[in-house]
Amino acid sequence: MGKKVVFIESNSNDPRFNLALEQYVFDEMPNDREYFWLWQNHNTIVVGKHQNTAQEINQTYVREHGITVVRRLSGGGAVYHDMGNVNFTFIADTGDMETLNLHAFCTPVVNTLEQIGVKAEVSGRNDITIDGKKFSGNSQYIKHGRIMHHGTLMFDSDLSVVSKALQVSSDKYESKGFKSVKSRVTNIKPYAPADMDMETFKNILKQYMVQGEDVEIHHLSEEELKRIQQIQEERYNTWEWNYGASPEFSVQKKRRIEGCGQIEISMNVEHGCITAYRSFGDYFGNGDTEELQETLKGCSLQPEALAERLKDFDLESCYSHLDKDAFICLLTE
Numbered sequence: 440m441g442k443k444v445v446f447i448e449s450n451s452n453d454p455r456f457n458l459a460l461e462q463y464v465f466d467e468m469p470n471d472r473e474y475f476w477l478w479q480n481h482n483t484i485v486v487g488k489h490q491n492t493a494q495e496i497n498q499t500y501v502r503e504h505g506i507t508v509v510r511r512l513s514g515g516g517a518v519y520h521d522m523g524n525v526n527f528t529f530i531a532d533t534g535d536m537e538t539l540n541l542h543a544f545c546t547p548v549v550n551t552l553e554q555i556g557v558k559a560e561v562s563g564r565n566d567i568t569i570d571g572k573k574f575s576g577n578s579q580y581i582k583h584g585r586i587m588h589h590g591t592l593m594f595d596s597d598l599s600v601v602s603k604a605l606q607v608s609s610d611k612y613e614s615k616g617f618k619s620v621k622s623r624v625t626n627i628k629p630y631a632p633a634d635m636d637m638e639t640f641k642n643i644l645k646q647y648m649v650q651g652e653d654v655e656i657h658h659l660s661e662e663e664l665k666r667i668q669q670i671q672e673e674r675y676n677t678w679e680w681n682y683g684a685s686p687e688f689s690v691q692k693k694r695r696i697e698g699c700g701q702i703e704i705s706m707n708v709e710h711g712c713i714t715a716y717r718s719f720g721d722y723f724g725n726g727d728t729e730e731l732q733e734t735l736k737g738c739s740l741q742p743e744a745l746a747e748r749l750k751d752f753d754l755e756s757c758y759s760h761l762d763k764d765a766f767i768c769l770l771t772e
């Protein structure tokens with residue numbers, strides 16, 4: 440980093456606010472400064488800019504466990520955050536970096552960990568590992584000569600949830616979306632001094648990650664908070680961004696429904712809307728699925744939009760014993 444570094448104090452654990460904050464700092468704060476801060480989210484999956492959200496997550500698990508799902512500006516794969524995970528963000532000039540220089544921003548992490556006796560290394564395309572196991576995923580976003588580099592640090596996350604929440608479904612998807620790269624994962628805590636907790640770990644990061652830089656602390660003003668909340672509402676709170684902005688995809692799902700039979704559906708989705716729907720199988724029902732195809736065409740895959748579209752449709756006549764909520768889950772999970 441070259442310019443004066445601003446450390447942003449922010450205590451929100453709302454992932455949608457936190458991603459709006461990144462966008463705000465990147466787009467709207469003065470670029471005669473560079474920025475660094477730490478942030479944590481309550482249980483969340485953050486998907487990469489070019490991913491098909493539905494394909495990357497275990498939607499049933501996510502719904503049942505109240506996990507927030509949000510899309511970020513940078514590319515790469517899907518990661519899980521809980522309060523045992525802490526994220527860091529750097530915003531700086533790209534300078535003469537011709538290619539994405541991952542090491543420039545991962546080395547401070549490795550050096551900081553060394554201070555507490557943890558031997559970590561930068562590995563592969565975007566990971567930092569201990570004993571070959573990943574605890575940090577990183578990605579970057581570049582625009583107009585500025586770079587945002589952010590990464591996760593699993594200090595004491597629930598690793599069993601990481602794999603369950605990110606377990607991809609057995610439905611057959613086809614899309615150009617970027618697929619996550621599964622890794623063996625670890626927490627930092629088992630390698631750190633025994634008495635170290637998250638707060639101490641965060642203070643160490645704050646102290647050492649920008650050591651030697653000219654650092655100034657910034658508290659967000661009321662006005663800034665309002666603007667960040669506006670960005671949050673316009674983008675990160677919306678289904679259209681978090682799910683709908685996925686690349687177009689097609690999916691085939693096969694389910695056995697008690698009292699109804701085997702249903703196989705095939706669906707094309709563009710810009711979050713159903714462009715084609717068909718179903719096959721040995722299900723009972725004497726209604727016309729062609730009418731259902733027409734009804735669903737153009738409808739957003741958002742559960743509320745589907746419920747509204749199907750409000751007056753006699754679904755049981757097509758598929759006996761399949762109620763609307765279960766059908767909507769079938770389409771979206």
Ligand SMILES: Nc1ncnc2c1ncn2[C@@H]1O[C@H](COP(=O)(O)OC(=O)CCCC[C@@H]2CCSS2)[C@@H](O)[C@H]1O
Nearest residue numbers: 515516518519574575576577589590591619620621622
């Ligand atoms: N929190 C966390 N930290 C490290 N590794 C993780 C985490 N969650 C999941 N994973 C593992 O990484 C792969 C996905 O790896 P993949 O390489 O596909 O994706 C990434 O690493 C993206 C990193 C994005 C970082 C941003 C920083 C702030 S907001 S999110 C996943 O399948 C798990 O095996």
